[in-house]
Amino acid sequence: MKFDSGYWAIIIGASSGFGLATAKKLASHGMNLCLVHRDRRGAMKNIQPAFDEIAATGAQMLTFNLDALSPEGRAKALDGLAENLGESGSVRLLMHSLAFGNLKLLAPYEASGEPARARARMADLLGVMPQAVDEAAAGLFGEGCPPIHSLADEAEFNNRFLLEEDDFSRTIHAMGTSLVEWVQDVFNRKMFAADARVLSLTSEGNAVAWRGYAAVSAAKAALESVSRAIAVEFAPYGIRCNVVQPGVTDTPAFRAIPGNRQIEAKALLRNPMGRLTTPQDVANLIFLLCLDEASWINGSLIPVDGGERIA
Structure with a gap:
């Protein structure tokens, strides 16, 4: 199956994890890509081979290594995309996959022993x-x-620095409300396709209290809330908005969570499929949500976890 040659996907947070896996999947089906990421120059030697692999599919690909959270960075990426859309190009998918959150504790933690x-x-x-x-x-x-x-040693946590107001505000903007800014800018530039999809990523930490995850959990709650609002207010313009909730997945963002090995072990024990979710599992779902047949799915939170959440 090949997408319309004029369709583009904007993926914010495209250099690893879910964003990169989705870019590979969509490109293999002919979707053109505008990949936005923020990485140090030294990290590019590990990222560029993946981008080269995507380019080899023949899909058009633009990459922007910049601050996706700043108005200037957002404008630069969209200006570059606008120059390449041509008369028939349009944005079929806007995917928000930013993992830029604070993982400090709310209160000091002493291991039980x-x-x-x-x-x-x-x-x-x-x-x-x-x-x-x-x-x-x-x-x-x-x-x-x-x-x-x-029986393994308990997770270690940093008790020296605890969450403060600024930590919450930065995290909530980066991983939550910044989605709105991207949607509004793409909409105002009239770049969305007549049948467009907006997707973002949440986690089980939206409802389960993982130690050290409080700021990110608040951001996920904000993300889900604004996604519902987008689903309602932009629906008359042909834009569908949904949130995807992967199961526990071994990604760079997950490995940064304090106590991630214990979270992973518990997920493996309770998942009916006997394994963790993979980025490819999530990319497969996002591909399906980009098909014409998924046009009636709007305002939903869609788990992709092999049944982990119910076990």
Whole structure:
């Protein structure tokens, strides 16, 4: 299946994780791409091969390494896209995949010490040295054995710096309300297709309290709220807006979350499919939502997690 040759996707946060996987998937089906990202020059040696792979599909591709949260950065990217749309080009998809949030704690955290006490008790019952049980638990957990997570050392958190008002405001704008600015600018420039899609990404952390995730959780709640508003207010103009909720996925953004290994282990244990979600799983859903047949889906939060949320 190939998309109309005049269709473009704007992907904000396109150099890794869900954004990059989606870019690869859409390009393989003929979607032209405007990829917006912000990475240091030193990181580009690892990113550029993926961009070269996308370019090899034959789809048109523009890349902008800039601050997507600033009016100047947004204008530069859209000006560049406007020069390449031509008379028949239009934006079929605007995808918001920014992972720029603060992961500080709300309050200092002291580990319970329960895993260490359990290991000591086990060593006593087995008649072995406690160090042997400590090393066995650490080794098994390090090798990816989810059931051992309750015996592994607890996650470490930084108690020196706690969340402040500015941390919340920056995170909520970056990962939440900045979506509105992009939608309004693309709309005002009359760049959207007659049947356009706006998609963004949330997580289970929108409703479950992960330690150190408070600011991002607030941003996800804001993102979901403004997405519903976009779905209602822009619907008369042919714009559908939905939010995708992946299951726990091993991405660079997820690895930055404090305690991510424990979150991952618990997700593996409860997922009916017995594995984590992958960026490709999410890209496949986004591809489906870009099809003509998905035009009646609007204002929804769509899980893509193999049933993880219900198990």
